[in-house]
Amino acid sequence: MKIALIGYGKMGKEIEQLALDRKHEIVLKIDPQSKDSIEQIEEAEVAIEFTTPDSAVSNIESCLNHQVPIVVGTTGWYDQWNSIEQLCEAKEGSLLAATNFSVGVNLFFALNRQLAQIMQDQSDYSSRIDEIHHLEKLDHPSGTAITLAEGIIEEHPDYDSWVNEDTDLKGKLNILSHREAGVPGTHEITYSSSIDEISIKHRAKNRKGFALGAVLAAEYIANKKGIFTMKDVLNLA
Ligand SMILES: NC(=O)c1ccc[n+]([C@@H]2O[C@H](COP(=O)([O-])OP(=O)(O)OC[C@H]3O[C@@H](n4cnc5c(N)ncnc54)[C@H](O)[C@@H]3O)[C@@H](O)[C@H]2O)c1
Numbered sequence: 001m002k003i004a005l006i007g008y009g010k011m012g013k014e015i016e017q018l019a020l021d022r023k024h025e026i027v028l029k030i031d032p033q034s035k036d037s038i039e040q041i042e043e044a045e046v047a048i049e050f051t052t053p054d055s056a057v058s059n060i061e062s063c064l065n066h067q068v069p070i071v072v073g074t075t076g077w078y079d080q081w082n083s084i085e086q087l088c089e090a091k092e093g094s095l096l097a098a099t100n101f102s103v104g105v106n107l108f109f110a111l112n113r114q115l116a117q118i119m120q121d122q123s124d125y126s127s128r129i130d131e132i133h134h135l136e137k138l139d140h141p142s143g144t145a146i147t148l149a150e151g152i153i154e155e156h157p158d159y160d161s162w163v164n165e166d167t168d169l170k171g172k173l174n175i176l177s178h179r180e181a182g183v184p185g186t187h188e189i190t191y192s193s194s195i196d197e198i199s200i201k202h203r204a205k206n207r208k209g210f211a212l213g214a215v216l217a218a219e220y221i222a223n224k225k226g227i228f229t230m231k232d233v234l235n236l237a
Contacts, residue, residue: 001222004028004036004044004068006059007051011073014211015048022215030059038062046071046218053077053139060084060095069094069224071217073101073210075143085227094221096228099143101213105187106230108202112148112189115200116155125191125198127152127159128166128174132186140164140177144187149173152189184210 001024005012008031016026027043028036041047041062046069049059053076063070064087072095081097088095100106119125129152131145141149141164149162152173159173166174188201204210213230220233230236 001025001219002027002043002045003218004030004041004047006030006038006047006049006063007055007074008034009050011050011207011210011214012048014207015050015214018208018211018215019048019218022219024215024218041068042066044068046222048073048214048218050074050214057084060097061087064088064091064093064095067091067093069218069221070096071214071221072097073214075099076139078143078146088227092225094225094228096217096221096230096233098213098217098230099147100185100210101217101230102204102209103213103234104209105144105202105204106213106234106236108187108200109147109151110236111200113151113155115189115191115198116152119191119198120156120158122191122193123158124193124195126193127156127189127191128176129162130176130178130186130188130190132178132180132183134183135179135181137179140179141175142177142185142187144185145175145177148187148189149175 008029030036047063048071050073056074056077057080131142153159160171162173184204186203190199217233
């Protein structure tokens with residue numbers, strides 16, 4: 001497959017390595033520092049986008065407008081999801097966006113929902129999410145933490161929305177964001193009562209899991225039309 005990497009930072013470089021291992025060709029590396037530009041996007045059969053919250057939307061639009069299937073890993077732009085969804089439908093394009101591409105995290109998403117179901121009648125316990133990432137991460141809370149929060153809110157009647165702070169407000173699920181040097185991504189869900197605590201945790205050891213998931217997603221959407229999720233790729237639907 002001819003792949004365009006949009007964003008050649010930590011994730012772009014990791015994805016390049018995995019894509020080459022899987023016998024794909026990197027035809028474009030689009031980054032402000034590189035000679036390749038988004039104008040050349042039609043040279044690729046599929047694009048993989050890991051840039052910044054500010055630049056993701058226009059990159060996605062360029063790919064959809066040029067009929068290039070796109071896998072999006074950038075987080076922090078999902079407030080504009082509806083307009084991207086509409087453009088994808090109007091252009092009959094192909095899009096797969098995920099807040100987290102790792103197989104382990106996608107299993108963790110399912111486990112999180114199951115635990116929230118089990119805890120739904122246990123009003124003595126309150127839930128919170130802790131996420132830890134490296135110091136360069138631009139958005140908070142992490143997209144992964146937001147997906148986890150949405151899973152709990154859908155399954156647990158005590159919560160109707162999340163906040164990115166430590167509060168006692170009724171109905172609010174607290175997400176606490178911590179930044180520490182060198183941490184690829186750790187997420188922990190805790191249910192705490194005055195007697196005890198139950199927690200589940202996912203800790204990425206490196207970025208390979210995200211990169212592999214992104215390449216698998218690119219292989220999956222390359223010849224399809226529509227909007228897909230990692231559940232489709234991993235057969236977890
Ligand atoms: N979904 C996932 O599984 C997952 C995993 C890790 C990181 N992320 C997210 O992916 C994004 C990138 O992460 P990273 O660790 O590679 O960051 P990074 O800062 O190392 O790399 C981002 C790169 O994008 C480039 N860039 C900026 N604007 C651009 C533009 N308009 N066009 C092309 N390139 C542009 C920057 O120059 C930089 O090289 C972040 O939003 C991060 O939160 C998602």
